[in-house]
Amino acid sequence: MYTIPFLDIPPLQGAHGVVRLPGSKSISNRVLLLAALCQGATTEVCDVLASDDTDAMLGALQMLGCRIEREGSVLRITGLQPDAMPAQASLHLGNAGTAMRPLTAALALLLGDGQVYELTGVARMQERPIGDLVEALRQLGCEIEYLRNEGFPPLRLRAADPARRAGHTRLAIRGDVSSQFLTAMLMALPLLAAERAYTIEVEGELISKPYIAITLELLARFGVQVDNEQWQRFTIPAGSAYRSPGQIHVEADASSASYFLALGGIASDAGQGHSITIEGVGADSIQGDIRFAQAAAQMGVQIESGPNWLRVQRGRWPLQAIELDCNHIPDAAMTLAVMALYAEGTTRLTNIGSWRVKETDRIDAMAAECAKLGARVESGPDWIAITPPAAGVNAGEGAGRGGWRAASIATYDDHRMAMCFSLAAFNPAGLPVRIEDPRCVGKTFPDYFETLFGVVQALPGQVPVICIDGPSASGKGSLAAAVAAQLGYAVLDSGALYRIAGYAACARGIPLHADHAPELAQVVQEMDVAFVGETILLGGEDISLKIRSDTGSRNASLISAIPAVRDALLQFQRDRARLPGLVADGRDMGTVVFPQAPLKVFLTASAEKRAERRYKQLISQGLSANMTTLREELHARDLRDSTRAVAPLQPAVDALSLDNSDIGIEAAARQVLSWWEERRPFSESSRP
């Protein structure tokens, strides 16, 4: 998961490969709660989603005394014992609607005398309505208090008054704000229905019906058959009680699938095949968002499906604008809004009023961010209409080809905003897209960007590379790591590669001399290197410390002077330029390996400072060191590096010099990041 302030996605072109998606949020949180409501029984849940929303549910269940054991991808949940539940609890449910609403209902009915529970969530959760659910529960005598604003969490729950509950077996609930209120009642009422039936009447139009269908399906798997009369009246029969199915499997998330279905339909054939296969969810899904596939097909995407897989590729291009009532797919419909940026005509999505009360006001957020990209957007209380950036029209300052603009996309702590707008990186203008606060995808899909980068290809030559070259012990490695960490980029420590090569050659007894160039190049080609965090493995052996010794430095310098070795390492290094970007440190990154890099820094520091740093580094690694020897070695190394015939250590002509003798690593990183920012197109003028 990227936990950085923003993630820049370079312009993308193709996509190909297989993605296995994480489990469905809606199924996971329902199943976790249902398993917890099976008193005393143990349920094994396979492939449950691991994300902020499921952590919210699991954390709450654990606080309530539920036993939860994890074994690989299986969670073993032992049902709650109401008499063993704590007298008081304060549950923080983040921004998980599927935790807040169903737990409110279940706990309101479960609490006994003297028990007091408080339920709260993040600031936005405190703006998401819950009044209709509270009203329904109060009809059953439940004691629920609003702790801040009427109609919104936080809530305080106490035991229901038995006298007020008696005889109330029919209740009404509004269905037009969120279907989660009805879901919550449907999941809670079986706790009361041992002896009498309960009937729920829905008032107003029931929205998001397919989510009620998921609830009914899962209730059935846990032994409760609800009678559904036209989505208006639901009866939980007398004698209902939860029974654990023993084991239950969570399908992959159909809403998460929407980003990859759209991706397959938008990405062009970049010459490496061009289909995306999605595993874990397909035509047999119980999730309503699987019907996103039909909407995407209507826009021209070519989709095939099997029981639990989907395969997608570009069909009609550009896509075709559609007009669609999206009430049945409220979450996946957001993906249609971003697909609209690639469609001919104006796409109109209607009956999406619930967007306004989700993670953010999604109609306003979508309108603002699409507009930043250059689209024309209109919206109303429950609809949005999007016309793509005009082809060939200059949209003013900061405009890219065809009216597209490079934009820094605000994500409003809404995972779907972040995931949807990653797809804007396929814009025909070849502009990068900045996604602010990419961590917000943690709500339902923590590894979204890693999964995306696993299947997409950048436009040729468009993976950004920042080069940091400089003499030995100038602090390149630490600076590269600090810059890379801020941007979410990988690091190429090319100095380590020469050390590794020197080590590998010595291990085979080959002298580090030009007379042995062919054998040395051969060794380099056969090196089996893996970088695992700070650890460097050669053929499985941890050589991280060994290559840092004085001998390691000397060998690196000797082997790096041999042209055949440098050639052999060239492609290896270029292949490290992967999405979303690379910071490469070394001696010839900017001059030889990545001559087209958009930012090259030449890092220097006085010989005295460098000797001092190397000394500290060696000592901290438990290696012996002597200042005088180090100083002499640095001089000798500088001389060798800057006078060698091949790729001598010299700043690239377009490199920016940074002397870090008197500044710390943070200040140096700030300087590099600020140079980088100057080269990015996300200026204030790209905002609407």
Ligand SMILES: O=C(O)C1=C[C@@H](OP(=O)(O)O)[C@@H](O)[C@H](O)C1
């Ligand atoms: O029950 C569920 O699992 C959900 C219902 C939908 O909410 P609404 O009923 O509020 O539309 C959906 O947007 C949400 O992501 C999950």
Ligand SMILES: C=C(OP(=O)(O)O)C(=O)O
């Ligand atoms: C609306 C959403 O979440 P929640 O379950 O919190 O309502 C969503 O995931 O898009």
